[in-house]
Amino acid sequence: MVAEIYKILVVGPPGAGKSSLIRAYLHGEFIESYVATVGVDMKATPIETPTGNAALTIVDLGGQESFTLLRSRFYQGAHFIMFVYDITDRNSFKNISEWYATLSSSVCRPQRDTLAGMLVGNKIDLTSKRQVSTDEGINAAKIFSLSFFEASAKTGENVGEIFLHAVNVAHQKLHVK
Numbered sequence: 030m031v032a033e034i035y036k037i038l039v040v041g042p043p044g045a046g047k048s049s050l051i052r053a054y055l056h057g058e059f060i061e062s063y064v065a066t067v068g069v070d071m072k073a074t075p076i077e078t079p080t081g082n083a084a085l086t087i088v089d090l091g092g093q094e095s096f097t098l099l100r101s102r103f104y105q106g107a108h109f110i111m112f113v114y115d116i117t118d119r120n121s122f123k124n125i126s127e128w129y130a131t132l133s134s135s136v137c138r139p140q141r142d143t144l145a146g147m148l149v150g151n152k153i154d155l156t157s158k159r160q161v162s163t164d165e166g167i168n169a170a171k172i173f174s175l176s177f178f179e180a181s182a183k184t185g186e187n188v189g190e191i192f193l194h195a196v197n198v199a200h201q202k203l204h205v206k
Contacts, residue, residue, distance in 0.1 A: 033083040035076070035199040036106055037192075040090050040128050041113035042121040046151040048089050049182035050113065054192045055087075059183045078200050085196060104132060108199035110146035111191065112175065114166075117158040122150075122165070129173050145198050147176040149191055154181040 039047045053059055055074055076085045088107070110132055114121040125148065132146075148170040150161060163179060170177035176194060180187035 033078070033080075033200075033203060034086055035083060035108050035196055035203070036086045036088065037195050037199065038088050038090060038104065038107045038110045038132070039113060040110060040132065042115075042118075042124040042128075044118070045113045045115045045121050046182050047111075047113045050111075050149070050151060050180060050188060050191070051087055051089055053182040053185055053188045057185065059185075076196055078196065080200075080204070083196075083200075085192075108145065108202050109195045111149055111195060112146060112173075113149045113151050114161065115152050116150045116161045116166075116179065117152055117155050119160040122161040122169070125169065125173075145202050146173075147178060147191065147194060147198075148173065150177075150179040151182060153179045153186060154183045 039051060041047055049059060051072060055072060072087045072089070074085050074087075076083050112125050112128055112132075114125050116122075148166060150163070150166045166179065167177050176198075178187055178191045178194070180191055182188060
């Protein structure tokens with residue numbers, strides 16, 4: 030029996046690799062062709078936590094601006110937010126500020142909540158095309174008070190670690206009042 034449900038939002042600009050990270054985590058696979066998420070895609074998987082069985086609900090929010098109103102309906106009740114950008118696309122990195130501002134005002138209650146989340150630089154397998162340095166990512170994460178990871182959905186590097194971190198923080202958020 031599932032005692033708890035952890036809701037993780039995966040957000041960021043189109044093409045950052047959000048869906049690919051989720052697919053790599055859940056199925057251990059990578060699909061080369063780009064298929065944009067239309068609106069919202071939700072996946073659920075059972076997980077083991079220190080207090081027993083739970084369910085992880087991963088909400089993949091399409092990055093296109095036309096889905097802004099639709100996305101906002103899925104913000105409430107989020108335990109953790111994964112902000113994903115593409116290290117080979119400086120504009121996707123710059124776009125994270127807007128995502129952060131939108132989510133922090135929508136998910137957090139004033140003077141009560143802090144935004145539990147991480148900044149993820151994806152596509153580290155494409156180092157020769159890198160436009161955003163690791164140090165820039167670390168500094169941005171510090172500004173937003175987020176943890177920081179770099180990952181590759183294609184190779185699977187750090188994919189398990191980012192989702193494990195998300196679950197651990199979500200678990201702590203639910204159990205620390």
